[in-house]
Amino acid sequence: MSLLGLIGSSCGGLDTRFRAELAAPAAARGHRxxxxxxxxxxxxxxxxxxxDGLAALTDLPVRSASxxxxxxxxxxxxxxxxxxxxSANSVAKLALGIADNQALTALGDVLGDPAVTIxxxxxxxxxxxxxxxxxxxxxxxxxxxxxxxxxxxxxxxSQILDLLPAPTG
Numbered sequence: 650m651s652l653l654g655l656i657g658s659s660c661g662g663l664d665t666r667f668r669a670e671l672a673a674p675a676a677a678r679g680h681r682x683x684x685x686x687x688x689x690x691x692x693x694x695x696x697x698x699x700x701d702g703l704a705a706l707t708d709l710p711v712r713s714a715s716x717x718x719x720x721x722x723x724x725x726x727x728x729x730x731x732x733x734x735x736s737a738n739s740v741a742k743l744a745l746g747i748a749d750n751q752a753l754t755a756l757g758d759v760l761g762d763p764a765v766t767i768x769x770x771x772x773x774x775x776x777x778x779x780x781x782x783x784x785x786x787x788x789x790x791x792x793x794x795x796x797x798x799x800x801x802x803x804x805x806x807s808q809i810l811d812l813l814p815a816p817t818g
Contacts, residue, residue: 651816653680654727656752659689660734660772662806664697670806671733672706679816682707683724687739687752688714715751730756733770733809734800737777740769744786761793770809772800 653675657667667690676682684707686694691713694700704711710723732739732752739753748754759765769790777783790797800806 650679650681651729651814652683652725652727653813653816654683654685654724654730654755656685656730656732656756657690657694657734658687658732658736658739658752659693660736662772663690663734664693664699666806667694667734668699668703668706671731671810672703674807674810675731675813676706678810678813680813681709683709683727684711685724685752685755686711686713687750690752713751715754724755726759728764729766729768729814730759731768731770731809731813732756733768733806734772735769737771737773737783740771740773740790741782741786743769744789760790760795763794766796766814767794768796768798768809768812770798770800770806 655672655675657663672682684703694703700711712723716723742753743756746757748757756767760767787797796812798809800809
């Protein structure tokens with residue numbers, strides 16, 4: 650089983666689609682999930698009653714908070730990360746190097762490492778494309794080797810799983 654760092658941020662549909670269209674299909678494809686959520690995404694999934702179902706898909710803790718000094722690392726280092734859904738806020742923070750939560754810290758620590766694959770599936774409104782910094786954020790991530798794709802409205806999020814390398818082992 651290949652370890653997949655699955656990261657999620659708060660976007661519309663997270664509460665109903667994250668487990669069903671990303672986590673469960675990735676696990677079914679043979680990926681061992683190391684799930685990290687932004688704090689707001691964790692709250693949303695908790696409120697929707699989705700955390701137990703998500704936890705059942707992995708032998709690792711579903712995390713959103715950083716560990717305390719002296720605590721063991723809850724996840725091994727994944728060679729592949731899928732950040733989906735990624736909000737406009739999280740995409741901007743990642744591109745700018747802002748690591749103000751555990752999800753962005755995990756990604757920021759490996760951004761630009763040629764040995765690590767990062768795929769970002771962002772979900773934003775059409776209006777976001779008019780913001781003058783948006784294109785630069787996407788370009789910055791692409792220059793760092795990140796595969797960046799928009800999660801298309803009305804289409805299953807599971808389509809982004811096709812960008813993942815095949816699981817090994």
